[in-house]
Amino acid sequence: MHAAILLVALVNKYCFDMNETVTMIVAAVYLILLQLWYRSKTKEQKGKIATIKRIALIAADAVIYAGVFLAVLINPYWNASSRRMDCFRKQCDGDRMISRKEALEDFDYAMKYLNRVHPLTMDGMSPEVEAKAEQARKNLSEQESVPTYELSREIESVFALLGDGHTHSDEEYAEPHYLKYNYEMRQAGYTLVGINGERFEDFLKNHPGLVSYETESYGIRLLKARISTLEGLRYLGVDTDGEITFDYVSKDGEPAERVVTAKDFLTLEEVYDYVEAATGEDIRPTDEKRDFVYYEIDEENSLAVLTLDECNYNAFYRKTVAEMFREVEEKGIRNVVVDLRNNGGGSSLVADEFISYLDTETYKTWASEWRFHYFILPIAQSVETNRQKDPVFDGNVYVLTSVVSYSAAMDFAMLIQDNGLGTIVGEPSGNLPASYGDVVQYRLPNSGIYMQVSMKGWHRVDTSKEGLPLLPDIDCPAEEALEKVTECCRPQADTSVTAQLQTDAVR
Numbered sequence: 001m002h003a004a005i006l007l008v009a010l011v012n013k014y015c016f017d018m019n020e021t022v023t024m025i026v027a028a029v030y031l032i033l034l035q036l037w038y039r040s041k042t043k044e045q046k047g048k049i050a051t052i053k054r055i056a057l058i059a060a061d062a063v064i065y066a067g068v069f070l071a072v073l074i075n076p077y078w079n080a081s082s083r084r085m086d087c088f089r090k091q092c093d094g095d096r097m098i099s100r101k102e103a104l105e106d107f108d109y110a111m112k113y114l115n116r117v118h119p120l121t122m123d124g125m126s127p128e129v130e131a132k133a134e135q136a137r138k139n140l141s142e143q144e145s146v147p148t149y150e151l152s153r154e155i156e157s158v159f160a161l162l163g164d165g166h167t168h169s170d171e172e173y174a175e176p177h178y179l180k181y182n183y184e185m186r187q188a189g190y191t192l193v194g195i196n197g198e199r200f201e202d203f204l205k206n207h208p209g210l211v212s213y214e215t216e217s218y219g220i221r222l223l224k225a226r227i228s229t230l231e232g233l234r235y236l237g238v239d240t241d242g243e244i245t246f247d248y249v250s251k252d253g254e255p256a257e258r259v260v261t262a263k264d265f266l267t268l269e270e271v272y273d274y275v276e277a278a279t280g281e282d283i284r285p286t287d288e289k290r291d292f293v294y295y296e297i298d299e300e301n302s303l304a305v306l307t308l309d310e311c312n313y314n315a316f317y318r319k320t321v322a323e324m325f326r327e328v329e330e331k332g333i334r335n336v337v338v339d340l341r342n343n344g345g346g347s348s349l350v351a352d353e354f355i356s357y358l359d360t361e362t363y364k365t366w367a368s369e370w371r372f373h374y375f376i377l378p379i380a381q382s383v384e385t386n387r388q389k390d391p392v393f394d395g396n397v398y399v400l401t402s403v404v405s406y407s408a409a410m411d412f413a414m415l416i417q418d419n420g421l422g423t424i425v426g427e428p429s430g431n432l433p434a435s436y437g438d439v440v441q442y443r444l445p446n447s448g449i450y451m452q453v454s455m456k457g458w459h460r461v462d463t464s465k466e467g468l469p470l471l472p473d474i475d476c477p478a479e480e481a482l483e484k485v486t487e488c489c490r491p492q493a494d495t496s497v498t499a500q501l502q503t504d505a506v507r
Contacts, residue, residue, distance in 0.1 A: 009071040015088045017079045020072050027068045031061045074372045076117050076455045081443040092448035094149040094171035102446035103146040109444055110155045117440050119371045119457040133158045148447045149235045157209035164436040168212040169451040177230040177265035180274045194247035217403040218430035230265035293317050295324040301489040304328050307339040311346030311408035325357045329391040335489045339400045341478050345407025351415045356387050359394035363419040369457040397422030398485045402478030406430040414470055418461035425474040426481035433460040433470050
């Protein structure tokens with residue numbers, strides 16, 4: 001019965017939020033009452049054994065309460081929503097109106113866990129962030145009712161000042177409306193570069209605090225995602241009642257415009273119908289799901305390409321990597337490519353698994369700081385002994401990156417580059433090597449807005465490059481990266497290109 005108090009951690013993890021102070025008080029009262037009940041049942045018992053039992057029970061309760069303390073007040077995942085069962089998971093509708101009281105409660109909830117979890121708020125918010133939080137709360141308090149998307153925007157205005165792309169808030173919509181021309185404009189070779197005559201680079205500077213990002217290229221990517229929907233435009237503060245001009249650039253660099261109205265934004269199913277009628281193509285997703293990891297062998301160019309679309313460290317990933325390196329050895333392949341251009345992150349263990357097949361005895365990892373509410377646990381940089389697996393590959397390694405390469409995908413590329421294990425080809429990654437991550441996820445209690453907060457700070461493996469972005473050794477548009485590597489691997493490859501890539505591979 002005494003140990004049953006520890007079940008509060010499971011209830012919190014899988015069911016619903018529990019106020020930290022109330023939980024601690026209830027736990028203390030529960031254990032005290034159990035002590036009194038036990039004493040009443042054993043008050044007739046005398047002697048050394050009875051005394052030892054009572055002392056043991058008090059000691060056990062002290063240990064149990066310490067466990068509750070750790071679970072409630074130090075554990076960064078307390079009240080996190082990532083493991084909640086569907087019946088307890090609060091959903092959000094960005095179009096819903098909530099009361100001023102509910103909006104302020106949710107805002108205070110968001111600020112509470114920002115202060116409790118993020119390493120940058122260990123000593124409280126900076127004056128700049130504090131001032132923004134006060135202004136955002138004032139904005140909400142001046143309204144009788146608040147649209148959920150506006151609450152999300154006010155929270156994001158605070159989060160964005162941290163310069164941490166992992167810490168952000170997002171509202172959701174039951175049925176978002178997408179610009180129906182997106183697909184045909186992309187197919188025609190046009191790239192969206194701005195809206196209403198304002199380039200995205202300028203939009204980020206002129207309207208700060210709308211999205212959380214670390215690199216400008218990733219901030220632009222987030223803007224594009226918002227601008228592609230009617231709901232996202234409204235979140236960004238764009239007037240959707242009149243005409244909206246979408247600014248494009250052709251493959252040849254020629255500017256182009258497309259003027260649209262709210263009527264040009266359709267539900268996803270309506271967009272599929274529109275594209276099929278306009279182009280004859282059915283772009284509906286099929287039931288076939290491509291594996292998140294797979295490889296292809298190009299014997300002619302002595303090239304193996306491992307495509308990894310998410311950093312999912314599981315048995316299938318390990319099996320795929322092992323099979324690839326076995327086939328690489330059997331066929332005498334001298335070049336291995338890891339394609340991370342569509343990888344948004346996951347577990348950094350995927351990089352360790354890949355490195356275990358490379359011809360290196362050791363490799364350096366990054367230093368970090370882990371926030372546990374009242375204190376930060378520093379973890380120093382270490383030199384890991386490579387647990388090599390057969391077969392060992394001693395050829396050339398290339399990693400393809402883009403702005404989409406984020407979080408653990410960026411870490412993968414950084415480990416390869418900063419340890420001199422291979423060459424990075426493509427575009428700079430979406431976030432910085434020295435940044436924050438390992439997020440805790442929450443659902444705000446009234447609105448259901450999703451938010452996440454980083455609980456760890458990370459440093460770059462190559463400390464001489466601390467603060468710098470992960471720059472490719474060979475900088476080129478992401479869509480050309482694989483072709484660039486293949487060129488140098490061809491038997492008749494241009495020697496100057498080959499020399500450049502080989503030099504970078506061993507640098």
